[in-house]
Amino acid sequence: MGTLDSAIRIRLIEEVPISEAGFRCLLEKEYDFKLLKPVTCESGCCIACTNSAPDILLMVMNSGLKCGLECISQIKHRNADIKILVLCMIEDVHIARRLLDLRVNGVICGHTPPMILFRAIRVIAAGGTYIDTNIAQSIALQESNSSFSPFSTLTLREFEIIRMMLDGLNQRQIGENLFISAHTVANHHANIMKKMGVSNHIELTKLAIRHGLITV
Structure with a gap:
């Protein structure tokens, strides 16, 4: 069993308080996860996101894109080494492609089962990447069939x-x-x-x- 010092430090970005509480309840049950104070997307949030050196920044990207591509770009500009896992509630291959272009460490679908989310967090914390199979297939299909957009x-x-x-x-x-x-x-x-x-x-x-x- 992991200790407090060895736990994976996760900072959650989620705009909906009820959803944030649900994620916290889910993640806190895992012995090797430690949740830092969550952050809501607002002006200057890229500074708050990188405070306390989280091992993983878990960003929930919803349909409003309020906390989205530009925020990730700014966060990566401030700290290129920070690990970002995006839980994408928007099933859009174009957005997924943009996320990968920004060098996020993982992208998974919003309907992903909890065990897949946990696995993605652990893989990324260990230095790997995790791309949802359906997302990877959609990107590959688009790139093989598309002309210039x-x-x-x-x-x-x-x-x-x-x-x-x-x-x-x-x-x-x-x-x-x-x-x-x-x-x-x-x-x-x-x-x-x-x-x-x-x-x-x-x-x-x-x-x-x-x-x-x-x-x-």
Whole structure:
């Protein structure tokens, strides 16, 4: 049985208090896990995430992407060696691909059984990587069948914004989710439309469907 000193130190990032309590209850039952104070995504959260040197940062990425790609990028910029495991509630191969590009140490699906989550944590803590089989297969299939996608030219911030746009959020709501002003969102929106070569939301949606960013 592990000791307190040898326990895997885990910091959880989860935006929903009920879900955070559920994860804590689940993880604390494992003898070799030690949970640090959880962090909620907010401006400057990348600093709090790396405090107390967690062995693993367990990030729950939900449909709002409030704590998402840009946060991971900033965390990795501050500490390239920190180990990040993402529990992805969004079944989207494009987001999974972006996560791997950011050099996270593991990506698993939101419907993953607890034993798989525990295994992923232990594998990553030991220096390995853990990618959910279904995610790995989806990425491999997309790469074998896909032609160039204009969405690959987007920055991380632009990609987060376009996902929220396609989910129906307006500029004010997107700004609130990402802790930026509506004016900044509007500037990003203009750049996105220019890069995609479209002039309105309908054309953008059609383009997203054609390249598999959303399904109908």
